[in-house]
Amino acid sequence: MVDILLPALGETIYMSFVSTFLAVVIGFILAIILIFTSKNGLRENLKVYTFLDVVINTLRSFPFIILMIILFPVTKFLIGKSIGTSAAIIPLTIGAAPFIARLIESSFKEVEEGVIEAAKSFGASDLQIIFKIMLVEALPSIISAITLTLITVIGFSAMAGAVGGGGLGDVAIKYGYYRFQTDTMLYTVFILIALVQFVQSTGDYLYKITKK
């Protein structure tokens, strides 16, 4: 059993951490553009904002399993194949990026308007306001957002298992469901619970030490 569960855990961690990392990078860039171009933003541009807004909402409204299937060609183009653990990273990233973009955007929005005004009053540039002030203030909230995303992606990755992505979700379905090995299924569930618990605790800890 261990030889089945351990590699599966490895695959789950690999898929979810790598795609969360990529999603955070993309989501962060999207969030910065949203903040810059929003109404009364530092460089208001409603055309760009509305366009991104619609794209993000569209991507977020797809059920993940459908998004994965739609993205098969893209995945094949990027990775060379459309199934497997690495291949699952593409739809996971694209599914999670708009989600985290919204979360980071709202973390930025929570920064007190007065702080931004004060920064302007002593002559900070737009980039300084974003990176040296808003990012600093929003960091704890962004850490919470990343924690939340990582846990969501761990959940999504179980679905990726169903289309050949591997990981714990795959094990749960293959062994636990199709072969009626209830104990295997329970183990995978316990491992997932422990993993989620661990991620949440770590995230909470980081939030606590960054929040002053």
Place this chain on the structure above:
Amino acid sequence: MITIKKLNKYYDDTKVLNDISIEIKKGQIFAIVGHSGAGKSTLLRCINGLENYKDGSLKVNDKEIKELDKNSLREFRKKIGMIFQHFSLIQRKTVFENVALPMQLWGYKKEEISKKVQDLLSLVGLEEKIDAFPNQLSGGQKQRVAIARALTLDPDILLSDEATSALDPNTTSSILNLLKQINEKLNITIVIVTHEMEVVKQIAQKALLLEHGNIIGFDDTEELFLKPDEKMKNFLGESEVVPNSGINIKLYFPKDNAYQSFITAMARKLDMDFNIVWGKLEEINTHIVGNMVINLKVEDQEKVTKYINEHDIVWEVL
């Protein structure tokens, strides 16, 4: 130093500032007073370009603010510090880091920053809080940190937007004393926006009263309070309660007037009795000014007014 001429400002179709023309001199403490929504904060923000205006002219040191491009505006703002009602400190930075921030963004050297921050924190009396975070400070202390931050780039002008409105009266008073000290020590022109008359009385030399974007008063602070006109009275929400019979005469005592003995001296001299029915003394800019209403018989009016005129006291019949 700051010259505003025929300034108009609109939000969409609503006019928020109407034909404002004022002059603020170097070294002055100038108050912009009004109820909420009067346009006072908007006017203040026009001075450092946080708000724009299309109509009219606003010059600081002979520079027309609306003509500055983005980079010149940033450069220009170094010379204008600003403090806010809710302090606007960065919660995740220490007192030192908050005060150091403007200098860091402008690329000053580390040693220079460290020295300046220490000097300023000792000026505002918070040296021992240098490593504290804002949420470990009281409201008054936070505002002191914000004042130190506003002074890091050696500004000529300090703008204060309701800086004492979130503070209790004692703390307000100590912050105002600090501002006064800064004004005198560093010769910084201070423009304060407030809705609190006490603030105006305590430190402003000159005041502008705004209501719905219109100027309803613009004078030396003592003059404004000494003999308030109808609009000013409405603004202050004051009205005298005086008897209906006889004649009521209101006397205005300007600063440095030996008013204490005026009333009794008049009574003795004219050998006459009258009622003191209303009165008010106030400390404005460390001067005592006030007014008093006396009620007398109609037939005595002439004698009394003659006596008052001989003594250069401003008066009116209510």
